[in-house]
Amino acid sequence: MTSIPAVRVRGxxxxxxxxxLRTAGWTVVPDGPADAEVTGHADGIRAQCAGTTSWLADQAQLGRWARTAAVGPPLRAGNAxxxxxxEAAAGIGPFFAVQAGPPDGDGWTALDAPGLATLTDTVGERIGAAERRVAASIMFQGLASRLLSPVLAGLAHGxxxxxxxxxxFVRSRPGEAMALTCECPGGWLAPELDVRLVAEVLLEQQLRPLLETVAAxxxxxxxxxxxxxxxxxxxxxxVLGRxxxxxxxxxxxxxxxxxxxxxEVGPAGFRRRSCCLYYRVPGGGYCGDCALLPRGSASRPNLW
Structure with a gap:
């Protein structure tokens, strides 16, 4: 007898x-691990199942998805x-912290095209960058670090x-670490490390659309x-200490x-093949892993 798949609905x-979803044969559960998760947004529906994410325009598309979706691992993690x-990631430090819930108070910026442009302008003004591409690079490096750090920390918890x-949503204030809040934080259960899944979620779904928007x-x-x-x-x-x-x-x-x-890995360890342009900021310089440093000079050690 085929079991009835479970789905959690949010947003x-x-x-x-x-x-x-019930009409299509799913059981809607309030929390706990589920075969799928469906989140309603202002501009569409996000449906996730078996390690894949689909954006659906309306209820009709959701119904078709629900009748044809292939159910299988990994499961969606429960809210708890x-x-x-x-909570564990936030305990590591501010760069690993993500609030759960909608923005509370002023100063929050959405990660859409206007929001990313505003963040670039804010960072450029703060660091005195005369070139917008320099401000965009510095802003994006900070944003990428804030998004990927909690993901890496969560892997130890499966x-x-x-x-x-x-x-x-992001809030950037002088003298503070860039703050993040997520209205509907979620996750996939992965008791064993699945780099393919991590790459799909982190690089392709989270970072690529932001990167392409900033680049353009x-x-x-x-x-x-x-x-x-x-x-x-x-x-x-x-920071995670190996x-x-x-x-x-x-x-x-x-x-x-x-x-x-x-x-690449040079004589002194990890070394990138490009430069983040920080040296073009007034009072800036070269990072420890910069491609512009002489080979063999101080760099980040090889940690893997």
């Missing part, structure tokens, strides 16, 4: 979405599991955190921005798709 219009991972950019807006080379991601991965791993699961994940990610060719 907007949960009653309506739940009714569509995701909350525990977020969860691949899923911070949907459409539900993430500020006319900065995508390869440079992917180099920022590689550098941020190694930087987060240093955590074996995170180390294997970083090693696998650096050998994946857009990060291939963005780095």
């Amino acid at each position: 907007r219009h949960t009653d309506v979405l739940g009714a569509v 599991q995701v909350g525990a991972v977020l 969860v691949v955190l899923d911070l949907d950019p459409a539900a993430v 807006d500020a006319r900065v080379a995508p390869g440079l921005l992917w180099g920022n991601v590689a550098s941020a991965l190694v930087g987060a791993l240093r 955590d074996p699961v995170a180390a294997r994940a970083v090693s696998g990610l650096l050998a994946h798709g857009p990060l291939v060719g963005t780095w």
Whole structure:
């Protein structure tokens, strides 16, 4: 006898979405691990099952998806599991912290094209960058670090955190770490490390759309921005103190798709093949893993 798949419904219009899914033969559960997760957004529906994510325009598309979706591992993590991972990550430091819930108070910016442009302008003004591409690179490196750090931390708990950019808001204030809040933080259960899943969630779903938007807006080379991601991965791993699961994940990610060719291991360790442009900021200089440093000079150590 085939078991009835379980789905969790979140976000907007949960009653309506739940009714569509029940009609298609799903059991709607309030929490706990589930075969799938459906989240209602203002501009569509996000449906996730078996390690894949689909964006659906309306209830009719959701009904078709529900009748044809292939059910299988990995399962979606429950709210309590995701909350525990977020709490543990926040305990590592401010760069690993993500709030759960809608923006509370002023100063929050959505990660859409206007929001990313505003963040670039804010960072450029703060650091005195005369070139917008410099401001965009510095902003994106900080944003990428904030998005990927909690994901790496969560792997030790058997969860691949899923911070949907459409539900993430950023607050950048002078003298403070960039803050993140996510309206509907989620995750995939992964008791054993699955680098393919981590790459799909982190690099393709979370970072790629943001990177392409920033690259187009500020006319900065995508390869440079992917180099920022590689550098941020190694930087987060240093903070995690050689955590074996995170180390294997970083090693696998650096050998994946857009990060291939963005780095090398030199005499002094990890070294990127591009420059984040920080040296063009007034009073700036070269990072420890910069491609512009003489070979053999101080760099980030090889951590994997």
